[in-house]
Amino acid sequence: MSTARRPFLKMNGLGNDFVVWDARDVPLTLPVEQIASLGDRNTGIGFDQMITVERSGVGADAFMRIHNRDGSQVDACGNATRCVGRLLMEENGLEAATIETRAGLLHAFRTGAPQTITVDMGKPRLAWDQIPLAEEFHDTRAIELQIGPIDAPCLHTPAAVSMGNPHAIFWVKDVEAYDLGTIGPLLEHHPVFPEGANISLAHVFAPNEIRVKVWERGAGVTRACGTAACAVAVAAARDRKAGRTSTIHLPGGALTIEWREKDDHVLMTGLTEIEFEGEVDLDTLTWEKTQAGDASIAGAAE
Numbered sequence: 060m061s062t063a064r065r066p067f068l069k070m071n072g073l074g075n076d077f078v079v080w081d082a083r084d085v086p087l088t089l090p091v092e093q094i095a096s097l098g099d100r101n102t103g104i105g106f107d108q109m110i111t112v113e114r115s116g117v118g119a120d121a122f123m124r125i126h127n128r129d130g131s132q133v134d135a136c137g138n139a140t141r142c143v144g145r146l147l148m149e150e151n152g153l154e155a156a157t158i159e160t161r162a163g164l165l166h167a168f169r170t171g172a173p174q175t176i177t178v179d180m181g182k183p184r185l186a187w188d189q190i191p192l193a194e195e196f197h198d199t200r201a202i203e204l205q206i207g208p209i210d211a212p213c214l215h216t217p218a219a220v221s222m223g224n225p226h227a228i229f230w231v232k233d234v235e236a237y238d239l240g241t242i243g244p245l246l247e248h249h250p251v252f253p254e255g256a257n258i259s260l261a262h263v264f265a266p267n268e269i270r271v272k273v274w275e276r277g278a279g280v281t282r283a284c285g286t287a288a289c290a291v292a293v294a295a296a297r298d299r300k301a302g303r304t305s306t307i308h309l310p311g312g313a314l315t316i317e318w319r320e321k322d323d324h325v326l327m328t329g330l331t332e333i334e335f336e337g338e339v340d341l342d343t344l345t346w347e348k349t350q351a352g353d354a355s356i357a358g359a360a361e
């Protein structure tokens with residue numbers, strides 16, 4: 060086997076998918092172009108985020124580094140935290156794991172089925188202190204002017220919630236009425252978001268049941284986004300559109316989000332999946348599957 064060959068795991072949380080590298084013993088740093096190339100669904104493995112599991116400097120079970128598909132490094136990824144939490148629990152034989160991220164220390168635990176993982180995402184921030192133009196953010200005209208005419212009702216006055224990364228939430232009548240592929244990039248790069256933003260469209264369709272579609276910063280439309288689900292649930296509870304616990308329905312499935320009253324922490328619970336194991340040749344960026352994942356386990360049990 061070439062020394063350039065590197066094993067990886069392909070995982071997802073509700074279809075929000077990741078390549079996960081174990082870099083605890085052998086470090087791994089890839090240039091932005093290589094990440095983007097591996098992330099490309101036509102020519103590479105295809106993923107929304109690339110996750111590098113490294114040794115923690117603060118005594119956590121591991122440090123989790125997150126890159127979006129476009130190669131940008133970011134601070135938080137809820138679904139990947141649930142996936143890495145599951146891996147660490149399986150490795151340690153414990154029902155809990157602590158994960159260091161650039162957004163802080165996060166605790167993952169299991170309360171039920173082995174593939175269902177909860178992460179304590181900590182406290183949300185209800186305005187982004189990292190956005191200097193926060194006042195302007197509430198100027199509805201700023202958003203309308205930049206996105207120009209679109210074939211849908213106008214979007215304005217987003218809620219701003221940080222879960223360690225920036226989220227803008229637009230409450231709409233029906234999330235299906237919008238073409239996120241068109242308006243997502245315009246909103247992600249709107250001048251009021253100097254660091255870019257993850258863009259969610261949301262509507263409450265039954266008590267504590269919220270439908271959400273997400274355009275992720277650096278990744279585009281994804282089947283689910285954990286931090287977006289948390290941000291939407293917090294915005295809904297704050298504006299009395301829902302209670303402190305709600306179910307967020309994303310194209311890839313549902314997440315239960317509790318914004319816990321006693322400490323304001325946000326708890327996110329949902330499924331994880333190991334899709335397959337594979338190997339990449341880092342010289343050529345060619346790759347192959349080496350082992351099946353959860354689906355084969357489920358199949359064997361049937």
Ligand SMILES: N[C@@H](CCC[C@H](N)C(=O)O)C(=O)O
Binds near residue numbers: 138139225278
């Ligand atoms: N999919 C993630 C969020 C990943 C990072 C995001 N695109 C950003 O740039 O902040 C999740 O599950 O939270």
